Amino acid sequence: xxxxxxxxxxxxxxxxxxxxxDIQENDENIHTVLKDFSEFQQxxxxxxxxxxxxxxxxxxxxxxxxxxxxLLEKKPFNEESxxxxxxxxxTLHKEFSNDIYGFYxxxxxxxxxxxxxxxxxxxxxxxxxxxxxxxxxxxxxxPELYNSVTLPHLQKEKFSLQWVINILxxxxxxxxxxFEDSNPExxxxxxxxxxxxxxxxxxxxxxxxxxxxxIKSLRDLNSCHLPLLKNIKEKGIKAIKEKYNIPSSQxxxxxxxxxxxxxxxxxxxxxxxxxxxxHAERSHILSSVIDNIELxxxxxxxxxxxxxxxxxxxxxxxxxxxxxxKKR
Amino acid sequence: xxxxxxxxxxxxxxxxxxxxxDIQENDENIHTVLKDFSEFQQxxxxxxxxxxxxxxxxxxxxxxxxxxxxLLEKKPFNEESxxxxxxxxxTLHKEFSNDIYGFYxxxxxxxxxxxxxxxxxxxxxxxxxxxxxxxxxxxxxxPELYNSVTLPHLQKEKFSLQWVINILxxxxxxxxxxFEDSNPExxxxxxxxxxxxxxxxxxxxxxxxxxxxxIKSLRDLNSCHLPLLKNIKEKGIKAIKEKYNIPSSQxxxxxxxxxxxxxxxxxxxxxxxxxxxxHAERSHILSSVIDNIELxxxxxxxxxxxxxxxxxxxxxxxxxxxxxxKKR
Numbered sequence: 072x073x074x075x076x077x078x079x080x081x082x083x084x085x086x087x088x089x090x091x092x093d094i095q096e097n098d099e100n101i102h103t104v105l106k107d108f109s110e111f112q113q114x115x116x117x118x119x120x121x122x123x124x125x126x127x128x129x130x131x132x133x134x135x136x137x138x139x140x141x142l143l144e145k146k147p148f149n150e151e152s153x154x155x156x157x158x159x160x161x162t163l164h165k166e167f168s169n170d171i172y173g174f175y176x177x178x179x180x181x182x183x184x185x186x187x188x189x190x191x192x193x194x195x196x197x198x199x200x201x202x203x204x205x206x207x208x209x210x211x212x213x214p215e216l217y218n219s220v221t222l223p224h225l226q227k228e229k230f231s232l233q234w235v236i237n238i239l240x241x242x243x244x245x246x247x248x249x250f251e252d253s254n255p256e257x258x259x260x261x262x263x264x265x266x267x268x269x270x271x272x273x274x275x276x277x278x279x280x281x282x283x284x285x286i287k288s289l290r291d292l293n294s295c296h297l298p299l300l301k302n303i304k305e306k307g308i309k310a311i312k313e314k315y316n317i318p319s320s321q322x323x324x325x326x327x328x329x330x331x332x333x334x335x336x337x338x339x340x341x342x343x344x345x346x347x348x349x350h351a352e353r354s355h356i357l358s359s360v361i362d363n364i365e366l367x368x369x370x371x372x373x374x375x376x377x378x379x380x381x382x383x384x385x386x387x388x389x390x391x392x393x394x395x396x397k398k399r
Numbered sequence: 400x401x402x403x404x405x406x407x408x409x410x411x412x413x414x415x416x417x418x419x420x421d422i423q424e425n426d427e428n429i430h431t432v433l434k435d436f437s438e439f440q441q442x443x444x445x446x447x448x449x450x451x452x453x454x455x456x457x458x459x460x461x462x463x464x465x466x467x468x469x470l471l472e473k474k475p476f477n478e479e480s481x482x483x484x485x486x487x488x489x490t491l492h493k494e495f496s497n498d499i500y501g502f503y504x505x506x507x508x509x510x511x512x513x514x515x516x517x518x519x520x521x522x523x524x525x526x527x528x529x530x531x532x533x534x535x536x537x538x539x540x541x542p543e544l545y546n547s548v549t550l551p552h553l554q555k556e557k558f559s560l561q562w563v564i565n566i567l568x569x570x571x572x573x574x575x576x577x578f579e580d581s582n583p584e585x586x587x588x589x590x591x592x593x594x595x596x597x598x599x600x601x602x603x604x605x606x607x608x609x610x611x612x613x614i615k616s617l618r619d620l621n622s623c624h625l626p627l628l629k630n631i632k633e634k635g636i637k638a639i640k641e642k643y644n645i646p647s648s649q650x651x652x653x654x655x656x657x658x659x660x661x662x663x664x665x666x667x668x669x670x671x672x673x674x675x676x677x678h679a680e681r682s683h684i685l686s687s688v689i690d691n692i693e694l695x696x697x698x699x700x701x702x703x704x705x706x707x708x709x710x711x712x713x714x715x716x717x718x719x720x721x722x723x724x725k726k727r
Contacts (some may be wrong), residue, residue, distance in 0.1 A: 073654070083446055094405070100496075100695055101501065102493065102496035102501035103496075104625075104719055105491060105493070105503070106490070106491055107487055107489060107490055107491050108485040108486060108487070108489055108505075109487035110485075111485055113481075113485065116481070119475070119477065120475075120570075121475035122450070122451060122453050122475075122610075122673065123449075123450055123451070123452075124475050124476065125475070126476035126481060127478070128481070128485070137526065137617055143476060143481075143505070145448035145452045145473035145474070145476075146452065146454070146473070146625070147447065147448075147450075147452050148447055148452065148454035148471060149447065149475075150444065152442070153441075153454060155470075156436075157436040157439055157443075157456070157469070157513070158436060158437070159435055159436070159437035161435060161436055162434070163433060163434055163435050164513070165433070165434070165517065167430075168428075168430035168431075170654060171519055171520055171521060171522070172517065172519055173429065173430035173433065173517065173519075173520070174516070174517055175433075175512045175514075175516040175517070175518065176513035176514065176515065176516060177436075177471070177513065177516040178509050178510065178512070178513050179509070179514065180508065180509065180511075181506050181512075183507075184506070184507075184512045184514075185492070185504035185505065185506050186484070186504065186505045186506075186507065186512075187502075187504065188491065188502075188503040188504060188505040189501065189502055190500075190501040191499055191500055191501075192499060192501070192504065193499060194499070197436065206649070206671070207649070207670055207671060208542055208648035208649060208670070209647075209649070209650070209651065209670055210648070211686050218475070229677075247546070267437050271449075273447050273449045274449040274450075281687065288660070291599040305408065305593065313529070316727075317727075318725075318727060319533065320536035320538070320724045320725075321534070321535070321536060321537070321538050322537070322727070323537065323678075323679070323680055325679055328487065328714050331655070342536070342537055342707065343532070343534070343536055344450070345448075345449075345450040345678070346451055347697060348451075349678045349680075349681050350651075350673075350677045350678060350679065350682075350684065351653055351677055351678065351681075351682035351684055352651055352677075352684060353679075354679035355679065356679055356680060356705050358539050358705055359702070359703065359704075359705060362702055362703040363702070365697065365723065366695065366698070368703065369693065370694070373694055374687070374690055374694065375686060375687065375689060375690040376687070377684050377686055381672065395453065396648045397648075399644075399645075399646060399649070
């Protein structure tokens, strides 16, 4: 679940107050009043992931207009939470046992068993599509297909990058910045991804957003960008080593294709952490990206790149229209 | 976490009673008395999986001899559990909000938030190794490192490939073969991977093993192998379409580096299935492999390839000995 592509930035406090006074009570921002789910009306389950222990629900709130999406995710264990689970206050209910193996359900106190919850309201049709489980396809994008289908699509869609600009201009999330190199050509800002609460290294996830504008994705990279890519790799590694004491050999450093937003950014995750979107059909290891460009300066303008697309995405429809991919 | 390989069968009731009367009160089966974790002494955390929300702990119980292993796993959501989470009894604590996005922690009642718990007692050294997480490292293997470290290691280890030869010579698993092209140069045998029970397409996993011997891995591939690679892709797709009705755009076709055995084989998995080992640091999409060789005939002899290695693997020790990677 990646919030980033739809996420807007925190407004400055003064602006926020103004906006709130403008809107009707009925349409008051839900997040200023939400205390429990008693007013929530469930419409349908959009998706369930049994492996990650997540669920996405579409619904609405009584007396509020607009659709709401609720995302629930059980929290990972850590040393701290464990202390509060394995104590006398936690009761065990035995299901069955077999020789040396016993199978139980344990019930920690309420306060030690919170669930990570995200509420999106009002949610758009795009949000619903994003969280709805659906069929996916792999597209083998040749340079010709990039230029004739993908690129015109990107230019037409004009995704907003305001939230990225806000970060780069220090207008938001300034307190979250882990490292900055302010050089306009090779500099970047490193900060925790929204999926990481920055509390434990087990699921460490940072992103480096480049200061240079206009690099949409992997497809735009060539030998001119080698100093930028090497700088991100070197200084990103150094900053993470200093702050989190993780050596470079235990980091997965990569870019997505297609990315979730079209301003060059690099992902840094803890190697042992099975982060979302690290599959071979979506992620490209940064050191291979650098190596490919060193082997062939225009590698990313010549290569066929595969990417995954959901059936409801407009990019899928563009490829379907041309008979390059079709629904089952 | 797979219990099956260590699990013993239920003893008949008569035998069970006999065994219980033989043992000392002190060594009474823990599962007959365990009610909570108040008597549990934690020794160390063996592993944490943040994605699956699991943790394994080694410890012991007061006044009981032997080691205990406790495995905790948060439970997946389902329609039933959801009803009891999203109700008035569940309180919400807001962490922060940003425009339409609100980030909360929700606290359901104790009884609706149980944790799946397995207790193994007494546990053996083998159990501990099985559940103990090992640190992994990413090695950036240049052609020089391949030739000076990896290749000599492979030649020294001499992994047995007898089971592969048995399949290729129709001496075993003949009834599992889905498709065969018997051409000695470009032919292969396609059969379900051992991890797939071949019962449902949701976790479809087949492998194509080439007839040609002597191709150890990706590193050996060059333009001479293009007919072989293209044949596997084309005929593998066709066989899967015919037998399982999955179109090529819903298949993930890839090779591993390092592979688990050094005789060229190609993996075919259902795109929606999160199969093990599909991460970008291990898997290489076959169409990119073909494309890379078409762009540069000796790409795989020139490229830097990253791979993941566990600290206990002998290949890690070879790289550690040379100071290329080190334990934290």
